[in-house]
Amino acid sequence: MDKYGKIDILFNNAGVVLPGRIDNISTKDWDRTMAVNVRGIYLVSKYAIPYLKKTKGTIINNASSVAFKGVKERAAYTASKGAVLSMTRAMAIDYIEDRIRVNCICPGTTDTPSLAKRLAKFEHPEEARRQFIARQLLGRLGSPEEIAEGVLFLALNKFCTGISLSIDGGMTV
16 A cells, blocks of 8 residues: 555455365364455455445455365365355445445466475376366366456456356366
8 A cells, every 4th residue: 555555456366275075174274264265355355445445446356166166175165265256246246336346256277386286295196187187178277377367357347246257167167
């Protein structure tokens, strides 16, 4: 705020992916997932909204394609991203009169350093990578640049609010 004095666009992009099913994920990992993926968006948005009201800005949340289609061993992550999707819709309704647009992106598996770290933990990382790729009908992982293009679209389009933009290589088709 000291440098620019205003907020036009808020992109809530922090997130963690911790593996597990309901019966084997630790309470600590569940709570951390919810704290980062859901509570983080709540807190950052809460304190940015007064500034966004002045600029009639936009909020873009990073949900996930798993908000529409669960994946194995990702119970907390899937639940958290479903919450982000629902929170996005609630925020869009709550702030439409303030002319703050609120949308979310729902990326599929994206080739990032975070994914590389997760893959390294598998017994057979290359096989795990092939399985991630197989989930996406386009037959490849997304790139960070492709995800950024979706964020840019939502930042620029003045007539979208309350939507979820799937950028998932066909994962949810």
